[in-house]
Amino acid sequence: GVIEAHRAALGEGIRVAIIDSHVDVRHEDLHGRIRSFEVFADSTRAVDDEHGTAVASVIGANANNAVGIVGVAPAAMLDILVSCWNETHGTVCDSFTLAKALDFLLGDPPHIVNLSLTGPDDQLVGRLIGKVLDAGVIVVAADAAQDSGTRSFPASLPGVIAIGQMRRGEEGEL
16 A cells, blocks of 8 residues: 555655664665664674664655665655664664663654564563653554464554564455
8 A cells, every 4th residue: 555655645754763773874775864873782783784774765765766665655754773783693682772762762752763673571661662652753663473462562562553564365454
């Protein structure tokens, strides 16, 4: 339904904060889309820009540039808040870096916050997400819970929009 959605809106005037791993700010799909770039992860950690770049592109990749993909909101401006890094078993974040990013964005709240990550319940992160929601920000989070009937954290928090993955041939709500 992205084509139909683009007829109604392209994300003009909307700021999306992406709390994730590094993003390739020179990527052609993201040219002119990145408003700010802040790093909260320890600089001694290994950089992972694949996941962060993919997430930023799905959200805000430029339209009509004949390169790559078109984002869901190709006119939105992106605030990149690097809070995750690469380890041998994959990309990871911790409560401290997530809390720093969430606290930072409260100083100038965006319209939307994207958290394409899951993890164990965390009271500090949960309270900060509550403050972000109280500031009128829409919070979207990954939901990795499959067929369990329960949501992953932070998608499980009240007010957070949980985004999951559909399997081929599946239709309907996630």
